[in-house]
Amino acid sequence: MKKIIIRYPLFLAFFTTFLSAQEKEATVTVDTLSNNIYMLTGKGGNVGLFIGENKAYMIDDQYDYMSNSLKQTIAGITNKPLAYLFNTHMHGDHTGGNSNFNSESTTIIAHDNVRKRLKDQAKAEIKNNPLLPEMTFSEDLTLFDGDETIMAFHVHNAHTDGDAMIYFLKDNVLHMGDTYFAMRYPFIDLKSGGSAEGYIKAHKKALLLIDESTKIIPGHGRPSNKKELETYVLMLEDIKATITEEIKQGKTLDEVKNNIGITSKYDAVHGGGFIKPEIIRETFYKSLANK
Template identity: 60%
Template sequence: MRYFLSFLLFFPLLALHAQDEEVIITIDTLSQKTFMLTGNGGNIGIYLGPEQVFMVDDQFAPLSEKIKAAIATLTDKPISYLLNTHMHGDHTGGNVNFNTDETVLVAQNNVRKRLKIGGEEKLKANEITAQEYENTLPEITFSEGLTFHDGDETVMAFHVHNAHTDGDAMIYFVNENVLHMGDTYFAGRYPYIDLGSGGSIDGYIAAHKKALLVIDAETKIIPGHGRPSSKAELETYVQVLEDIKDIIQKEITAGKSLEEVKNNGNLTSKYDSVYGNGHINPERMRETVYKSLTGSK
């Protein structure tokens, strides 16, 4: 688990630069004004308002120029607000390049706290400059929620507690009926729940249920990773997670050890062929749920 977190936060520079040559930024049109950009890292959301442009997440720093070029095919307006759904580097790495006098960074309070800790360590190690450190940090933060108004559009950012991390926010473009869920949703694959950064299986499921209260059958969902999704697919996903949680809890109640649960492929076999082919394989999924339910890291 520690290796996987390191992969997200501190992707080796040589490997990233090599992959940068191959990465293509693709654009999915979700509505007349909202788009999903896919490259290498978390999915990016773009909303083109009558007055302002909103961006949600920014992938890795070496990809920023490619991302800017893709956005330029959609609009020539500057980005007014860049919202981080959480603190992981595949969603915030580009902060340093997008944070300008024209663009304001916004995130939940804990995102800034965690980015400060990581940035201060890099600053002490002379891995970044003081200006680069400042550019990584959100300038506006919120506790539970924040609302933007742009013409007739309402943009809602709301905190969901201890889901993927302790600083997750979902971004809902109300009139466009598009919800960016960040890494509280890995469409079509098992999720990465960062227990070391405040995530939990209970919070993850609760975040989905909160999203389901907000959206309707026509809502387009931008997941943190995976293809654009829908309410029906999210409902199925919640059922899968609840079932896996119940299965693992029964094993815990029966006194089974972590190793026994990790190595028992039968426990999640009915879901593994569909959801077990991403970064989180079935064994790691069982391990994460077990550790979350038992309070271990």
């Protein structure tokens, strides 16, 4: 496993609807997942980097203040120009660096709804806003680089209403964005079109595509695999079934939020992240009750 560490002084704190980052220095760690694909971990969502025959491809770009650290890290891996930058969804810890990476030589790609939501947030004209994706798709998009096939596909109402996964067929690496929080409870953004059922369906779609050798880049957490994702889906389905039954029995939101027994067998492993057990119970209740 290849490790690269770069320290970079903080010059800007970037706030999103669900995360606030204020650090004195930023560290970028690189995991080598194949001969051509790397996972870059810093502050914000995990970044994917694919080195093609003549150009590089990037998936997500973390917070605005991480851009210089990421650029230095990428320069230490390859001198090939960055041609495409995928946004897996619209949250600022995955798109905050868009303006810093967007250029005449780099095209930002995302689902249609990502562009719409970023435009609404930016409140600026499209032509004057480098934050916005320049190429969008509604369902699927395929790119080819040498013998590699790069498949971007939309999953409906999962983490948000604009989620996309990026799969590298030959290298057998899947970037799931925030449709997967490895070893922690997920953040399902109900206000941005996410849903508990859509989140589970997204995982099942991924499982149909991958095999036991697939390397998974989650939106947050360490690199994962099919077996871990299968276990994660079973956990989500169990929570969904239990809370659905609670709703049928007329239990209130407060009763479900305070019922630690619903998630107790998963809390030790998955409850230490941004989303605490009470919050995941609340999220599932609101999503399922409003179905």
